[in-house]
Amino acid sequence: MKRLFYAALLLVAAPLAAWAQPNLSNNPQAAPRFRSNGAENSGFGVKGGVNFNSIQGDGLSKMYSGSVDGLTQYHVGAYAQIGISNRLSVQPELLYMRKGFKATEMLPDGTSSSKATTRLSYLSVPVILAINVFDNVAIHLGPQVSYLLNVHDSSKKVDSEAYNYNSLDVGAVGGLEAKIEFLRIGARYDYSLTDLREGKDFQIANVTRKAEADIRNGSIQVYVGVGL
DSSP: OHHHHHHHHHHHHHHHHHHHTTTSOOOGGGSOBOSTTOOBTOEEEEEEEEEEEEEESTTHHHHEEEEEEEOEEEEEEEEEEEESSSSEEEEEEEEEEEEEEEEEEBOTTSOBOOOEEEEEEEEEEEEEEEEEEETTEEEEEEEEEEEEEEEEETTEEEOTTTTTBOSEEEEEEEEEEEEETTEEEEEEEEEEOSOSBOSSEEEETTEEEEOOSSOEEEEEEEEEEEEO
8 A cells, every 4th residue: 555655656746846847937036935034945944733543554453353443633843944956855854743543452362352542652753855846836755763752542651662562663754735935734644664563472460462563553644834
């Protein structure tokens, strides 16, 4: 699924970038603006938005029974945009990201637990290549590294290491962003390439359970940013 998604983005990006090259303005005063003071193709600001989260992978059917529902959460943070040319820029970001899901875990004796809500908090650093296809529309593609800050199961905090959660998450993001002077509005898909948990045994109240590998985070993000 992730390969098809990013292949499709690349297939769209290449012809659009080629088509846009002669159509983008070469006049610096008419070039895309990302900051309230008019600095061209560069600047910094703050952003925030909504995450429509899910988890996916072959491990879901082994670890959970019934449907696995995604949680709607949020992200906030800051970005810095570094212009390379009138069409390209690099945009590192620092984000506080909330992800999660609702699921019913299968127990070792063949029964199921009650449905629980798991919330995951990450500190994420995406590094985006922004490709301007119009004067105020850009394609975003790039890697993302996230560090797991904490895990909450329903209302209580859990020991993420004891429950075999991976502390480091490496993923990829892609999407579109529109800019109107210092304001930006975008949508992005964030897919983890790292398993959410290590596939090995852990214990709860002296009962041994197994965490399945091949379960990964996915998130559709919609956000608004403001240049400073």
